[in-house]
Amino acid sequence: MTRASAIDGASSYFDTGRFASDLGDLVSFETESQTPSKAAELSRYLKEAMVPRLRAMGFDCEIHQNPEADAGPLLVAQRLENEHRPTILSYGHGDVIRAQTDQWRDGLHPFRLVDEGDRLYGRGSADNKGQHLINMAALRAVLDARGALGFNCRILIEMGEEMGSPGLAAFCEAQKDALAADVLIASDGPRLQPDTPTMFMGARGGVSFDLVVDLRDGAHHSGNWGGLLADPAMILVQALSTITDARGQIRVPEWRPTSLTDDIRRALRDLPIEGESGPPIDEDWGEEDLTPAERVYGWNSFAILAMTSGVPDAPVNAISARARASCQLRYVVGTDQADIVPALRRHLDAHGFQAVRIVPHTRGFFDATRLPPDHPWVKFVARSLEETAGKTPHILPNLAGSLPNEVFSGILGLPTVWVPHSYRGCSQHAPNEHVLKSVSRDALRLMTGLFWDIGESAGPH
Numbered sequence: 001m002t003r004a005s006a007i008d009g010a011s012s013y014f015d016t017g018r019f020a021s022d023l024g025d026l027v028s029f030e031t032e033s034q035t036p037s038k039a040a041e042l043s044r045y046l047k048e049a050m051v052p053r054l055r056a057m058g059f060d061c062e063i064h065q066n067p068e069a070d071a072g073p074l075l076v077a078q079r080l081e082n083e084h085r086p087t088i089l090s091y092g093h094g095d096v097i098r099a100q101t102d103q104w105r106d107g108l109h110p111f112r113l114v115d116e117g118d119r120l121y122g123r124g125s126a127d128n129k130g131q132h133l134i135n136m137a138a139l140r141a142v143l144d145a146r147g148a149l150g151f152n153c154r155i156l157i158e159m160g161e162e163m164g165s166p167g168l169a170a171f172c173e174a175q176k177d178a179l180a181a182d183v184l185i186a187s188d189g190p191r192l193q194p195d196t197p198t199m200f201m202g203a204r205g206g207v208s209f210d211l212v213v214d215l216r217d218g219a220h221h222s223g224n225w226g227g228l229l230a231d232p233a234m235i236l237v238q239a240l241s242t243i244t245d246a247r248g249q250i251r252v253p254e255w256r257p258t259s260l261t262d263d264i265r266r267a268l269r270d271l272p273i274e275g276e277s278g279p280p281i282d283e284d285w286g287e288e289d290l291t292p293a294e295r296v297y298g299w300n301s302f303a304i305l306a307m308t309s310g311v312p313d314a315p316v317n318a319i320s321a322r323a324r325a326s327c328q329l330r331y332v333v334g335t336d337q338a339d340i341v342p343a344l345r346r347h348l349d350a351h352g353f354q355a356v357r358i359v360p361h362t363r364g365f366f367d368a369t370r371l372p373p374d375h376p377w378v379k380f381v382a383r384s385l386e387e388t389a390g391k392t393p394h395i396l397p398n399l400a401g402s403l404p405n406e407v408f409s410g411i412l413g414l415p416t417v418w419v420p421h422s423y424r425g426c427s428q429h430a431p432n433e434h435v436l437k438s439v440s441r442d443a444l445r446l447m448t449g450l451f452w453d454i455g456e457s458a459g460p461h
Ligand SMILES: [Zn+2]
Pocket: 097, 127, 162, 428, 429
């Protein structure tokens, strides 16, 4: 058997309708992790949809309780062939975001796979059921062709990613040995462009916090007290105006990255930023000297997610007592996570804004991760994808959004290579979520070629 025949096997898995029918089965599990009444579906997905599939491929499977109470279970599956061959860890999440059932268009339903033109609609089709199904089917195509993978494989499936992966870090810390590997190869998120394979090796981090100016009890008449009482909204917006300038360029010195090195700039040079979906970008927004790709993948961005003072929909003639802005910093490798809030404190104090309190959010902390574009595993995966696709993949040092990738790169100490199988117009986290059939078929072939190559040469040397 050859590389080409393994890849043909993956194509025929798609072409004979087995991919769509397997995906339909996975989508029919109503695995909303944010809906407490669906908790039983989370373990049912692992027991009924994952374990039989993986056992049939010679994997030992164990379902573990989440170390955090009320969070979904985790599955660790492994197929160990030979201790002298490399071990690949893969990851996926079987939970989905809220279904939003009444918002899907006529003829669609979140938990019924609908086949229409080049699209397969269903909740989780893109995020993430379709993606881990593709990787498992590719492993099976290699097993069918070769009789063995040629490497050891571990697969971790969690059921709480859409809740911010509760317990994942503690679980990986406790299961370090059971999850030991040479590299993480996993799939989530979109390709930059649907017709070109994409790789990314980490994610930007994110820190969220409120800025609060709370001056007194209750609002006071603006005629009797205006000019006498300090206005919390004015103080807050003045403080915010010191964090960036008028085009959003960051002014807090410690928040300005030093990691946009020449090799990262080179990696970002030819990447397309604007796709067929989404609003046109504002060329005159953000860091002036950077290209759009450098702004979103190689730099930090500050956002004011929401802000209030008084009641905007029903204003009264009063100086309000309190103003609040909910803020976020997305940041790249090289920004010290532990110093993000203290640096802002020093900055606000230096500008005379001692009255502005910083209240960090308890959820929503991810650390930034990245792998150099010339890492041997990056080059190995890129070469394999290129051989199958006949074109150079788009390679991102890190995703602009966030992923629980620090668990794999930090706690497990792995190089991490992500190969996403969706596209930016997939309506992930919205009604009418779907995958493109053309991309899914292509992804099955790419991953089969990649797993074949790892088994053939035992990875990079
Ligand atoms: Zn998601």
